[in-house]
Amino acid sequence: xxxxxxxxxxxxxxxxxxxxxxxxxEVVARKYGMSPKTLTTWVRQYEDEVGELVAKKQxxxxxIQQDAANYQELQEKYNEALKLLGAKxxxxxxxxxxxxxxxxxxxxx
Numbered sequence: 001x002x003x004x005x006x007x008x009x010x011x012x013x014x015x016x017x018x019x020x021x022x023x024x025x026e027v028v029a030r031k032y033g034m035s036p037k038t039l040t041t042w043v044r045q046y047e048d049e050v051g052e053l054v055a056k057k058q059x060x061x062x063x064i065q066q067d068a069a070n071y072q073e074l075q076e077k078y079n080e081a082l083k084l085l086g087a088k089x090x091x092x093x094x095x096x097x098x099x100x101x102x103x104x105x106x107x108x109x
Contacts, residue, residue: 015039016046017053021061 018028019039029036099106 012042013046013050013053016043017050017057019043020047020050020054021057 015028015032016039019025020043025039025043026036029039
């Protein structure tokens with residue numbers, strides 16, 4: 001005898017939202033340990049009810065993509081700033097060494 005997959009209606013709707021937002025039915029079904037046929041039935045059953053949830057999910061996905069792009073841009077700026085800082089520190093050290101060689105008695109404040 002097969003085991004029945006029981007879960008609350010809200011959870012079913014969340015699974016349907018995942019399918020309607022672009023994931024394959026088989027992937028979502030296996031992710032949650034259910035039959036793809038069961039999930040397909042739920043998609044047909046709850047398709048009309050989850051319209052605003054799908055829109056919300058797509059909006060969240062767009063926000064995440066935008067945040068990822070912003071993060072990548074900030075990471076690149078940070079890496080560039082570190083390179084510039086390293087170059088300036090090296091230049092400072094070279095100048096200090098030159099001052100020490102030319103004026104051995106000089107003591108920095």
